[in-house]
Amino acid sequence: KAGVTQTPRYLIKTRGQQVTLSCSPISGHRSVSWYQQTPGQGLQFLFEYFSETQRNKGNFPGRFSGRQFSNSRSEMNVSTLELGDSALYLCASSVLLDQTQYFGPGTRLLVL
Amino acid sequence: GENVEQHPSTLSVQEGDSAVIKCTYSDSASNYFPWYKQELGKRPQLIIDIRSNVGEKKDQRIAVTLNKTAKHFSLHITETQPEDSAVYFCAAKGGANNLFFGTGTRLTVIP
Numbered sequence: 001k002a003g004v005t006q007t008p009r010y011l012i013k014t015r016g017q018q019v020t021l022s023c024s025p026i027s028g029h030r031s032v033s034w035y036q037q038t039p040g041q042g043l044q045f046l047f048e049y050f051s052e053t054q055r056n057k058g059n060f061p062g063r064f065s066g067r068q069f070s071n072s073r074s075e076m077n078v079s080t081l082e083l084g085d086s087a088l089y090l091c092a093s094s095v096l097l098d099q100t101q102y103f104g105p106g107t108r109l110l111v112l
Numbered sequence: 113g114e115n116v117e118q119h120p121s122t123l124s125v126q127e128g129d130s131a132v133i134k135c136t137y138s139d140s141a142s143n144y145f146p147w148y149k150q151e152l153g154k155r156p157q158l159i160i161d162i163r164s165n166v167g168e169k170k171d172q173r174i175a176v177t178l179n180k181t182a183k184h185f186s187l188h189i190t191e192t193q194p195e196d197s198a199v200y201f202c203a204a205k206g207g208a209n210n211l212f213f214g215t216g217t218r219l220t221v222i223p
Contacts (some may be wrong), residue, residue, distance in 0.1 A: 004155075033210060043156075043201060043213040056210050090155065100146065101211065102153040 002027065004093050004104035012110045018079040021107045025072050025093030031055075032074040033101060037088040046089075047075050050056060050096075081111045114139040116204050118214025125192050126222050133217045135202035136184040140169045142206035143205045145178060149215075159200075160187070208221045 005024045013019050025032050034046040045058040049068035066076040072093075078085055088108050092101035115138040125131050137145075146161035162169045162176045162185065169176050178185040184205075189196055203216040 035211075035213075042215045043203075043211075045210045045212070048210055058210065100158060100161060102158065103148075105155045 004102055005089060006089075006091055006107050007035045008102040008107060009105065010108050010110075012112065013081050013085060014112050015081055016078065019079050019081060019109060020075055020077045021063050021089055021091075023074045023076075023091035023093075023104055025091075026075070026102060029093035029095050029102075030072050031094045031096060031099070031101075032072065033092045033094075034074070034076050035092065036060075037090055037106070038086075043090070046076065060081060065086075078109075085109065086111045114142060114204055114206055114212040116202060116212045116214045118202050118217060120217060121215065122218045122220070124220045125195060126220060127192060129192055131187075131189045131192050131219055131221075133187045133194070133200055133202065133219075134184060135186070135204075136182075137204040137206075137212075139204070139206040140180075140183065140220050142204040144205040145176070145201050146205075146211070147176060147187050148201045148203065149198045150201065153209065156201060189219075192219075194221050194223050197221045 007022045031050045033048040037043045048056040053070045063079045068074045088106045091105045092103045094101045118135045143164040148156035149159045150156045160174050160176050174191045175188040199216045199218050201216050203211040205211050
């Protein structure tokens with residue numbers, strides 16, 4: 001089976017812009033979680049989607065949002081970008097909630 | 113919410129020696145504890161996981177132990193090899209159903 005894929009892999013934006021990142025889970029996986037990885041804060045949970053519904057949300061401002069489509073693909077959006085949003089954004093998929101999560105390669109976002 | 117602490121932050125061992133990384137968690141409802149290995153510029157890869165109904169799990173040179181009473185779990189790598197060099201993350205998943213990660217341990221295996 002193909003692994004989790006994320007697009008784009010690299011992105012450069014300027015402050016105030018918005019960005020949309022995409023995640024395609026492993027075939028048959030219905031749960032997608034998003035994480036932000038930075039050197040200072042480590043890996044932090046953003047949100048989790050299952051069957052097109054957000055099931056859980058981390059402690060991030062409302063500028064961070066997401067959605068899941070009927071084919072389990074997920075997108076996350078960050079509006080009004082700030083310098084501190086520069087990070088590696090990872091998504092992970094699992095068959096169901098409370099199952100082993102497998103990570104994608106990440107999207108590296110640089111905000112200038 | 114859950115708080116996961118991981119020690120040490122860096123670890124250097126000679127090739128062939130063992131490496132041990134320890135994590136503690138705060139939420140007694142946590143019931144799933146995976147370990148991920150992340151090489152530079154790559155995605156975190158699951159290397160082993162354990163659920164709270166098991167005290168120990170082994171997979172070749174890698175083992176994980178869990179002490180629910182003390183709320184700590186450890187990763188043991190025996191006969192380390194240079195390709196084991198990476199950053200290792202522990203994580204805990206509890207009632208909130210999302211993973212809380214430790215801050216990572218940079219393991220260097222010296223040939």
